[in-house]
Amino acid sequence: MTFGRRLLVLFAAVAVLVAAGAWTVLRAGHASRDGDRTGDGPPARAGAVTLRPYADGAQLVFRSMTWGSRRDHLAAVPLADPTATRTVAAPACLRFHAAAGTGICLQAVHGVLEDTYRAVVLDADLHERRRYDLAGIPTRARVSPSGHLVAWTVFVGGDSYAGTDFSTRTTILDTTTWTLQENLEGYAVTLDGKPYRAADSNIWGVTFADDEHFYATLATGGKTHLVAGDAVHHTLATLHDNVECPSLSPDGTRVAYKKRVPGLPEDAPWRLYVLDLKTMAETATTEDRNVDDQALWLDDRTLAYALPSDDGTDLWTVPADGTGTPALLAAAALAAAVVR
Template structure:
């Protein structure tokens, strides 16, 4: 049975950003790059490298770029791969990109090896929104915006799925995932999921579920295929490398979101010292530092870093979709 989205307004904001985000990669742009670029590079996954989507105007707009994680101010190296969303872990990467001239929109989901060579591809309905790789590198997952669902009063919904490299198993959607809320099996016509993050065991994962105007943090078991709500008002979760904390988007009274961190053991919620609008899934640089893209006043998007108690720092201008290249720095 088709389902109804509970958070239409939130999805409208998300969708607007996603569509603009993807469409911006399709313009022809100027013939000269607006920032220093070393083009035509052969890129490979390396935990000392920070990858991102290049948003600077020029012929390399929309392409995958890389800088040293410890020196992100250097000229960005750019290869030939174009991605609207990118993530990597343990020698595996995922690249989501909108299929040209597809209507309704289709996304190409590419699984890449350590040399960023394609090893698997799926074409899925929707527009790229989120992408992650499990810390063991064996499961890639994604969230896409889709249109045309009769249950989506706004005309839009999401689809969240997996691809298991070891079993070569595709799960196009987790909509059938059984969920417990308050210890009881939860049934509703408007359940929707997005934003997956895996634990180091490659089995435990967390994601957002929305229903009846609320969002929940779901802790799930991949092998047993079931989940349980463990917190509320959590969107786009990201599990820390040590598995102790979840960073996420926290909705505030204005209806916008800010960065928040949940301690899984104590359930204490703290807010890093950056209260600007966050509309993405944060990335842990290490156990104490987060990376995330923010929209600037001039309309561009930049990658920022913030410590759990330290002030935010601008890392890379005209960039989004940050990912450490195959792992996290210790």
């Protein structure tokens, strides 16, 4: 075969590969427009997602982690049937939570040189109400039961809770007045019954009881503490040690949290626990894997939380009373909220 003929064959082969690639892309785009599933993820379709309950019950709304054009978009399924075909819609969120028709979506804004981040307050139809620039990488978000208060935490130094070299900033926003409390580190702190202030204090992981009271994590002096917060009087008081990313139960009696357990690896030190706020008794759940998440209460008995997977994360459940076994709730999912 002459050199020219070899070159012609090579060009033909390249053309075939390019055409095949283009056909694949066009087919995927057509499927995406038609709302069909693309890739190997859970079944999904494009459609309207709202922060209202379904006519026949609650829904689970979360960040979809399925690879493809809709990765990071919000997805919704019936809470009673989380494996059902999920409805997916913009916006895209890194962290998300919702209650009473108010949503908070922490987003990445991709730039030429670097990414920036913002917090977007959503109404029940996922329309933007307000947006705020963020000082760092989003990590936690919560909405109060009434929908009137929104909280978020970002990393302003470091990007993981596993070590000690990180700094956070936690903000609370009143959506009725748009008053912004930009940094809870300005709150007056009571540690073990005594006034306390230290330059190394970090606060993160707000979980609301109502429009005044909340719980969060305070880290200082190499220790973490569960604190009771007052968003009106701007105070924090320690309640219990070795508590991170608390999540208050719907009945307000318990807090689920990740606890550092001695003897575990430095980069995977946490197990999922539940604290009774009246007795301060701790209960270990039967989840024996590392849980680096702010758990979500699906009801007064069941916790949901994220674990790593091939898609990034899956959502799992486990009973809150220390019985039962973990079970997969939703594949390729993160940052969920129960909409009732």
